[in-house]
Amino acid sequence: MNTNKKEALLHAAKELFGECGYVETTFKKISERAGVALGLLTHHYGNKEKLFLASGLDVLANFLEKLREATAGATSGFDGVMLFCRTYLDFSIDKDSNWLVLVRCSPYSDMKTKTDRDIMDSMFSQVHQELEQIIVRGIKDGTITNVDSKATAQVIISLMVGANRTKVLTPYACPSLYEDVLAFVSRAIRA
Amino acid sequence: MNTNKKEALLHAAKELFGECGYVETTFKKISERAGVALGLLTHHYGNKEKLFLASGLDVLANFLEKLREATAGATSGFDGVMLFCRTYLDFSIDKDSNWLVLVRCSPYSDMKTKTDRDIMDSMFSQVHQELEQIIVRGIKDGTITNVDSKATAQVIISLMVGANRTKVLTPYACPSLYEDVLAFVSRAIRA
């Protein structure tokens, strides 16, 4: 909005990739929404793929920060997992988080270049590690049943991914879906 | 394959939509793989969107049939849920099922026309109903803990969706992921 046109572009890109998906988002749309010349896009970001990556990483960085804040305040391993899940789901429906960029265009979707996928994957793996650590803590402190921590982290994140898609992409999601998801996780892992 | 060009088109389309996604799948690719003239596509299916819908519905119909066969043979509600989940996950990695069409192009993704989305959604809601019924049975026969059947069906299917995406779209899925998912579900619902 201010004079920083590079940021204005990123802002518009995050919105549009989330609203329209990768393919339907065009340079023209982005530059128009940002109120900026078309040519600045390649000037600042090189090409569409890189702009896309920048958009996704920006959202993902905010996401990771929120998750870490949440788990940092946990009173127990079990509590940490539940905080992690709640934070995940809250972030995914926060109007200002531009989460949809990740839903439509994450590692879970289209990503052309090998390098770009790798960067995204390594960011996502940090999300997994964060959850895995708190699960390990829960097993140690006796609040979580004895499971394989890495595998369970993947299962729980899979549930987050699926629940989120059901919520934001389908018309038939229960209003209480997220609450039910949390209860489901709780039953599955509590010691 | 030789005489029926209409079916050859559908066959090629299912493969390609799954491999490449909607946008990257072109008329040229489809007609070449089907060994058929370019114009036959619109002649038989009207346009790309309708062919896409036909592809998805075809896979979904096979899917539903498999799920119904599975739950029909259940010895209890709990057993039925586990059979449902196992069948879901097996189908999703069956080489011949063309499951990826749904992963990339289902209600969980892009669908341009309102009508097409509605048709897809109503097919998917049958999947939910199938699971819900077997959950109800499990609650009645005492093999499943007392939960809201509709919400729990959504949670479990969300987990299937997420686990499947993790398996087929990411490079970091544990080999044992599907087994861990089943164990997770079991812990969460067993009475």
Added chain:
Amino acid sequence: MNTNKKEALLHAAKELFGECGYVETTFKKISERAGVALGLLTHHYGNKEKLFLASGLDVLANFLEKLREATAGATSGFDGVMLFCRTYLDFSIDKDSNWLVLVRCSPYSDMKTKTDRDIMDSMFSQVHQELEQIIVRGIKDGTITNVDSKATAQVIISLMVGANRTKVLTPYACPSLYEDVLAFVSRAIRA
């Protein structure tokens, strides 16, 4: 409508060429409206151009017949011209005459082949001759002012053509346009 599919095709073609023009009228549209197989079109009429010509000539033949009937009953040259004009204009707004085929697709518009144009032109020249003869009669019987009969026939037919286009193609034609046209002709030629 009966069993004669060749005629059904011509009937549908006349309607559609008039409604949609040459280019927008497709074989598919024609065969569907006629309730007849697509392949019959080329079977019976060779190609689109020839079918178009047949449609136009059919309307034109009916038109010429009406004009001849009208002038045949004239009590004087002047009366004949006025009858000619009235018949022209009436025919052009008769719902059943399929006149629009000629408006959109006559010598006054698109006609690809030299031969086809020539056939149409020769039919139209008969319309001119018909009017010219009655003008000659009017000059002889003293009911029409002394003018060049051939040129005046062209002028009057030009007025018919233009008035008709104004009536059927524009939104701003006066309701009384045709009456005013007749009065205008009357003033211009009456002895």
Added chain:
Amino acid sequence: MNTNKKEALLHAAKELFGECGYVETTFKKISERAGVALGLLTHHYGNKEKLFLASGLDVLANFLEKLREATAGATSGFDGVMLFCRTYLDFSIDKDSNWLVLVRCSPYSDMKTKTDRDIMDSMFSQVHQELEQIIVRGIKDGTITNVDSKATAQVIISLMVGANRTKVLTPYACPSLYEDVLAFVSRAIRA
């Protein structure tokens, strides 16, 4: 012509729409004649329809200007009408006026969009108003017989339209047609 590619496109478009009609004029033909890349057409004009509209309006604007200049110099109402007609007909056979765009593609022909038709119609109605005003003047100054001015304007313009089509679209027009048309008008309106 060299530097301004947008104008070069419009110039080529006016020529080609006139020569070939709307449908037969292709993006390829236009861009080749203009010596410009294919994509520039949509870049500058949006789509074919809009370029077509721009072409027509450009010719029409020149046309209106010429008509106004002509009637402005009239010594009487009658003289004005005759000047109007002569200017109309002259413009229509001026090699440089690109008049054929209007013949083939004016309100008197195909125009897809409602909005585009409206714009064209409103331009054409200015032509009618111009003639109507000079007729009113003629009736007042006693040089034109007492007629309904609006209706008579429509009749005269109809005659211009038809005469012009006869001249430029048919092979059998008299060389003297335009002179005869002027004489015809004169007889019909002179007081």
Added chain:
DNA sequence: TATGAATGAGATTTCATTCAT
């Protein structure tokens, strides 16, 4: 840094016509 005109490859779609049945 900033602009937007310019490019051209490529996608979807249309459709007259052919042809086997």
Added chain:
DNA sequence: AATGAATGAAATCTCATTCAT
């Protein structure tokens, strides 16, 4: 005579990217 599947050329339009200013 009748059918409609099959063909492929051609049209319109999109859009990432380049580049002169």
